[in-house]
Structure formats: C-alpha cells, structure tokens
Amino acid sequence: xxxxxxxxxxxxxxxxxxxxxxxxxxxxxxxxxxxxxxxxxxxxxxxxxxxxxxxxxxxxxxxxxxxxxxxxxxxxxxxxxxxxxxx
Numbered sequence: 001x002x003x004x005x006x007x008x009x010x011x012x013x014x015x016x017x018x019x020x021x022x023x024x025x026x027x028x029x030x031x032x033x034x035x036x037x038x039x040x041x042x043x044x045x046x047x048x049x050x051x052x053x054x055x056x057x058x059x060x061x062x063x064x065x066x067x068x069x070x071x072x073x074x075x076x077x078x079x080x081x082x083x084x085x086x087x
Contacts, residue, residue: 003032003046006054021049 001009007017018025022045030036038046043056 001050001053003028003050003054003056006050017049021045 003017007014014028015025018028023042027036027042031038031042038056046054046056
C-alpha cells in the first residue's frame with residue numbers, strides 16, 4: 001500500500017497524516033511524487049504511523065543496494081552474501 005492509498009482509505013488529509021507521523025507536508029509531497037528518496041527516518045516514521053501497512057523500508061534498502069552497486073562500493077557477490085545470511 002502506498003502512502004497516498006493509506007491517506008485516502010482513511011479519509012485523512014495529507015496534513016493530518018503528517019501531523020500524526022511527525023513529518024512535514026512538503027517532505028511528504030516530494031517523496032510521494034518521486035522527486036526525492038525518503039530518508040531512513042521518514043521511512044520508519046511512516047512505517048510506525050501506518051502500523052506497517054505502508055512499508056517504505058524494503059524499497060529504501062533496494063535503492064541503497066543499487067546505488068552501492070552502481071558506485072562500486074560493494075560487489076554483487078557481497079550483496080548475495082549478505083542476502084543469504086539475513087534471508
């Protein structure tokens with residue numbers, strides 16, 4: 001479920017959701033529209049505020065993994081090793 005779906009399903013305004021989650025409406029807007037990747041803090045706040053129904057953590061982890069692979073800071077072998085150990 002996306003943040004937008006969560007907000008709409010509950011009849012909330014974006015401002016109401018932001019107040020309950022402890023994030024700014026401006027930050028929510030840029031993340032919702034894909035103009036910025038959420039920080040780990042925001043992902044956790046959203047996860048907690050929605051009782052886990054909106055999970056940005058998996059996508060955030062995947063994006064960080066892909067960035068690390070692209071920059072060469074880790075190798076695909078290292079990613080596979082970590083994935084296997086946490087799996």
